[in-house]
Amino acid sequence: MADSYRVRSLKKPAQWTVEVPGSKSITNRALLLSALCKGHVYLHGVLFSDDSRHFLSSLQSLGYDVRIDEGQHTVELEGCGGVLPVQAGSIHVGSAGTAARFLTAMLGVSEGTFVINASEQMQKRPMQPLFEALISLGASVEWLGEAWHLPVRITGAGAQIRSLEQEAVLNLDISTSTQFLSAFLLIAPMFPHGIRIHITSEKKDGSYIRITRKMMQEFGVEAGFDGCDYTVAPFDGYQKTEYQIEPDVSGACYFYAAAAMSGGSAKVKHVHWDSMQGDMKFLKLLEQMGCSLTEEADGIRLTGPVDGLKGLEVNMNDFSDQALTLAAIAPYASSSVKITHVGHIRGQECDRLHAIVTNLRNAGITCEEGDDWVCIHPGKPQPCKIETFEDHRVAMAFAVMGLGAEGIEILNPGCCKKTFENFFEVLDGLLNKQ
Template sequence: MSIVAVPGSKSVTARALFLAAAADGVSVLRRPLVSDDTDGFAAGLETLGYEVERGPDAWRITGRPAGPAAAEAEVHCRDAGTASRFLPALAAAGHGTYRFDASAQMRRRPVAPLTEALRSLGVDLTHDEAEGHLPLTVVAHGIKGGAIDLDASLSSQFLTALLMAGPLMAEGLRIRVTGIVSVPYVEITLAMMRRFGVEVGRDGDTFAVPPGGYRAQDYPVEPDASAASYFFAAAALSGRSATVPGLGTDALQGDLRFVDVLARMGAEVETTADATTVTGTGRLSGLTVNMRDISDTMPTLAAIAPFADGPVRIEDVYNTRVKECDRLEACAGNLRRQGIRVETGRDWIEIHPGTPAPVEIACHGDHRMAMSFAVAGLRTPGTTFDDPECVRKTFPGFHEFFAAVRADWGV
């Protein structure tokens, strides 16, 4: 059995950075993820005038409930969806003029549901080029708050950004959600807001966020469940055992539910109070599974699906088409190049059993393509990648880390 100490959660780190910046006092984040996305988020806070002190095992953030210290700033969000969606909402609650831009990849991803919601709250916001996309400029005069409708069917990050900004609004915020995806990520947000002193009321599809602000916290960041999925899948595929400490029954992240999918396919899963273990049994069964709420793990399952004894059909994952790349088609394209029969629809992919050929995987600049097909490479020696270093977005050093686990397993 291998003990796999995966890095901290990207989702938790990004939310903690926002909440700490908005809180009254100095917060300490323990074992945050250090990656390109989180570095970009922290750098964005610094550009806005927040004090961020980054040590090797902990980051200290001095909060400013009144908003950014800088009266003007240009923030580059790199490839990070969290920074691109969360930071404009944080800045809008302050006072100043702030421009947000990002990489070409991130510019292609939508932000319209968020920016339309902010405009409906009276925020002076302009898309500088393509409507509904970065770059955008916010001229902030604080936000009164009120009631809005929001479509979060493309990304739960739009809802999270508004929920976290709600306590900074003079009258709080009431959000009626007309569509939503990745609900577990919203549950992370609500739990973390509670930890920072704000209790969000919920009645069906309506969220009520009270005004009043946040209290600084000493906050431990749990390991990244999406990153853990690669090692759990590798164990199931290779007949080995992987234990990830820090992801137990009280874990915040919904992506830990990926182990339930592996259990349905035949792997043995044990979850205790402080760890989860997956052990491969030498077989993988085909299945049909709805992955709407754990869609970041869709590529992990797609990459190992050819090794199942029957078709693997993944449904309700349209939102994966508007991630770092069109993940549904990227998975299908790579699998077809490996000689695997694949069908796709608007929001589904079906993968048939086969023996994948070793090819160069097209990563499309997407960290999850590289890491998912690295797992499948356990059974397909000779697999290579056109952009292996794209993993730096969320897991710098992944390939070396994965190689060490493989060596420990003797595979």
């Protein structure tokens, strides 16, 4: 892909019908659940991106039998019921947070010694609460770089966990990432007497945790939650032979946002209200800003307001992947937009609050930020180059801003390969039909 992408502004409101890839979050959870199943699992609708390819290659490096058909968006995998095929090896998780957290947890409660490598970007992301929990269970961790970060050499606590005569109990802080909790819930079959996870942080639940619990249920296991502790009773491996992965609502939101901003219409095929993904809340947010929503047989259609979007203040803690998307269309609202309770996004692929403020100010938009909030005032974006900080969501969100202004150029558009590698091809195809 070219070093930059110059966004073409819409000449008239968007009138789009589009398909998006499978969900990254659901794909990577399904891969781990399948690996922990007993026997053959056939996954449909798999997302193939940098993140999922790193997850798949890591499973292959660990000895799993994986058959991949990217053209058909399928993966076949032979699960081993919670026992790893090998007891030594090395994996590379790239920049995939799910692979980093989920596979580190799995290896940390296994039997064997493994090296976990990661990209420079992933090496900066928080991991300490996960490592602390694994060490409390008996794992041994050798830092191969900065302490409490990847890369590491980890010796699993499998023998100690197997020797327990009751459920394993651990304390966990999920304030910086709910992926820590999802990791331990997903690997529950590796605890022969079950597991109890006591959440020590103020944040105790979240949309991605609910996805994890729902998928565990679909694979035959209940994860209980009493408001403070999560529990999984002993069970003998997940049970599933076939699973359909939902389309990626996070990716769908960029097209919905374009329709909202332009006063047009967008339908994303196969997105329905029964989706388990937390970013469905973004559609309801756009409705608050003046959009209308209609569920059709093949997907949800959003129609933007003719007289422009309304400003608002919103707590986006539970669907923070779309904070960038809202920030990118906020200049087109009739009054200020304030996004709150999103301090944790400073520790994601980049400092996303910093990325929002930097790029909006470069485009001549007035905004202010605090530790966990940003406030954006109406204005006409001016020609500028968008610094993506190697973050796929920065690139896609600010491409939407560029649809309403002239001269917006996205640097390093190839970073979208993390989750939606043909995003700009899909966007060009829609713009060519305008």
